[in-house]
Amino acid sequence: MGLLRVIKKEDHNSAKIVQILNTNKQIKFVSLMGVDLGGNATDEKIPVELFKKDIDDFLYRGIQTDGSSVELHEIATLNNAKVNLLPDLDVNWYIDYNTELTDYETNLPVGTLKIPSFLIHNDKKVCSRGILQRATNNLENTLIDLLKKYPNLLNNIDINSVDDIEKINITSATELEFWVSTPEDKADLDKLYVSQSLKEQYWKKTQGTIRSALERTLIILQELGVEPEMGHKEVGGIASSISIDGKTNHAMEQLEIDWKYSSAIQTADNEIVIRDIVEEVFKSFGLDVTFKAKPLNRVAGSGEHTHIGISAKLKDGTVKNLFSPKCMNSDFMSEIGYGALMGILKNYEVLNPFVTDSNDALNRLVPGFEAPVCIVTSLGKTYEVPSRNRSVLIGLIRDIDNPLATRFELRAPNPLSNTYLVLASIYQAAVDGIKAVAVSNLDSKELEKEISKEAGETSFYLEKDRKYRDEENVFEYYTQDEREKLFGKSPATVYENMLNLDKYIEKVEVLKDNDVFTDDIINSFKVGAIERWMMELKNRVIQDNMDIIRGCKKMHTIDEMDALDEVVYNDIDNIKHELMKDTLIRKSLFSQIIEALDNNELELASQLQLVMKAKMELLQREYIQYKKNIF
Template sequence: EFWVKTPLEDAAIEEMSASQVLQEQYWERTHGIVRTAMEQCLEVLDKYGFKVEMGHKEGGGLKAQIDENGRMTHVCEQLEIDWRFADALQAADNELFVRTIVREVFRAMGLEVNFKAKPMIGLAGNGEHTHIGMAAITKDGKLHNLFTADDQKKDFMSAIGYGSLMGLLKNYEVINPFVSATNDSLNRLKPGFEAPVCVVTSLGHNPKVPSRNRTILAGLIRDLENPMATRFELRACNPYTNTYLVLAAIYSAALDGIKAAVEHTTEECVAELSKDAGEGGFYLEQSRAYRSEKDVFEDYTEEERNRLFGAPPATVWENMQGFKNYPEKKAVITAGGALNDRIIESFEEGALLRWKTELIARIIPANRAIVRGAKEIQSDIVTDQDSYNWTKINALRNYLAKDSIDEKSLFTLLINALNEGDYATASGLQVEMYDKIEELKALYDAYVKNMI
């Protein structure tokens, strides 16, 4: 998924957010220059042999306008392109090629492309659902999907399929750092807009009815008429996820689950995956639940989600702590040799350096600009509501950005903690900063709207 827009034009976040909630543009046909760019992009990708399966408009955005010269302006919409699977290494290579080609084709048409996981707060982010499968070629030359059940109307998957999915879910705390390693990626993974924040799967209500649950982390995909289609998709990845490392971690974890599952019947495997929190089993953790056919945002409270499926990390530092906090799971993803301690340590060090640098050099300055932009409005008519709102706004502004000799602002405390290497404190301050900035924006929006 990616957002495309005309250069040097600011997005109307509030209007697009309303359009998204109303689902006014989901799967609408593209128009004008966007359609031309999309068609050219698909043609180029096919010439390179990527076997594009679909290119379409995703969600949200605004209807473009035509200026007096007949050119489209105010373009801002989200698109999606899907292409055919390949083996793990080739699939990771393909992703880099596709991203480059998409950017260059749209740029040639005068359009900017943004692959960031959360380019605009308040709107749907860009995902990159990564499909995981496993196959074997027998001596007679036939290709067999190892995830597919012998009888698709009786079982959701084979024991190998169940084991792979259980391995992913059980060890996700050490896979997630590779999936979401940036501030931007974690901004996307917040409840709402079908963001996959809970370590939980959905299989379907019964084997004859495929699952359509879009609120879970890893979903089973099946086609009763096509045994080669059985696979599961990891929904948390984004266009800047390191697919090489993610696939290495996933398949290593899958192998761990397979070793446990093949010693059991498919009935025992589905019972294991479907167990309640607190119920023991042969592989998965007793304290957790791993399957739900419900909407995890609508049908569970935040407290219930955290208790059943685990609390999601809020910052890059929290996410990287998975390597330290779960050494037994780290051992699982390094057991096969595709990953090792040196690779993981290098990745973690780079991720934390980017986290620190982006906070100090980009995020805090951007938030400081928001604080400075929240200025008192002079008006002939000022009500007690206006005075009340401004008092709260100004107090927030000072708390966030104004230092005194005796008391430092939240921005300064965060910068100091990062520079001193106190990442635990910095992580907590980052969460507080995000909450305070959102509170400030909401208060100032209400303040402005009450002015006449």
């Protein structure tokens, strides 16, 4: 008999929970998992006997915690820090096992019941989970109201009347990419770059301990009920070696795991649990895992493509996709589909801060590497052939023979994006677009022309000077200046991205529709993101760059040198000094950034960060070429 991995939401009543815990003695602790605005999940250890004794209090009144332990800037303040954790009874609960500690009574690993919970301050749900809950409720309720008021929205969907609808289903799924390596191994960027360019690792067979860890992870996910659909090698990585005892040596590989769609909140919960499982399983096999968006320069970063769908369950038991048209051969989408997609595209400037809120995330979003930086979509060149344009921000995924499969794929998120807030902002933007389409009374053919308009053409909803659909590879077809003119200029630093929440006032109002996001929450998120950016830039990014610079040492000797070696290294040395070395008459770039941060000159620090990044990339390129010329 396998370990109990999940307690389904149908069993969330006091008597049933106590019965399950009494039957599974290896579960020794309970942890209420709230997710703050920074995406951090709380984890505490409550003895299971205490939980069972006061179970009704725990389930319906929650527990109190100190607001200083969670990221709720300017909400949970020193003079008003009380925050409650209240269990969510409408999602699955998972059991997290400590494989390094065995329960002496059952001889099984010690387990902790993880209960996803809301963070409540002044009787309001101020956490990521609460925001997503409000966003899904807003989308469901608004859709029903619009369908009643504007029945024309159903003209191109195989539903006769809104009265036939029993429930709106909002579904999502994410794809988790990550890098795996053997401890202490250093990356050979040249080998990784060449292997990636040749696509030598993509979809190749996993071997040794990496194969075992991946398969073990998929087995546990099946036991959890999240229904994994696939695990495979991604494009990044180099071939590892297998020792005579079967162990993997010198591994540096990128993997991906996909699982079946679920409700929005369950999807976000699953992602947190799955990241923990991946990390623990691979660690048990002696492997390191990183979910960083861009762990290595010049090599593919890790994305977490996020899929969004909306369907309706009818009273006769059938399910209809609200994005799919009646005839898949003659339309890309329904009117609701066009509205949702246009809403996401038009309002993306205020969605982007929630999608991309860290230095690491922005490092991934550079032209090339199939990383989306342009606010543009692809529908497909014909109705019969689905689009596979990987250069766009958000794509339409469709299967002409399966209308239920129609959905959107947002390609910008990464494994450490706060999926709760990403989905919540997407849904708010989708609502805005669907409202506009409903009022316009345009049919699907007219809406196809609208989303396909050229820059300079007017639209009932989309911005005049922007282009929103392109079937070309936008990185190869356009220059950078052309991309910025057509699709807008992407923020290059966290500070620039957060300024969008001040710059685009009308679009921020879309987030605030029906109090899903509030001024306090948006401000708290922005303050937290900027504080993390400042701290990371000063104490991590610059420190990491210092280590790289110290590693760029002179390698040639007098006996084996050519004049070229001396010239090239002198250039490298000049860059090193410019970046890092203070003198009596000049401050280094690092010192200038630190001084700007200390003086709260954030715009200057942001500009200098971009200069630093460009010079660090130049330094690393030149040093690689320099080393290649040394015997």
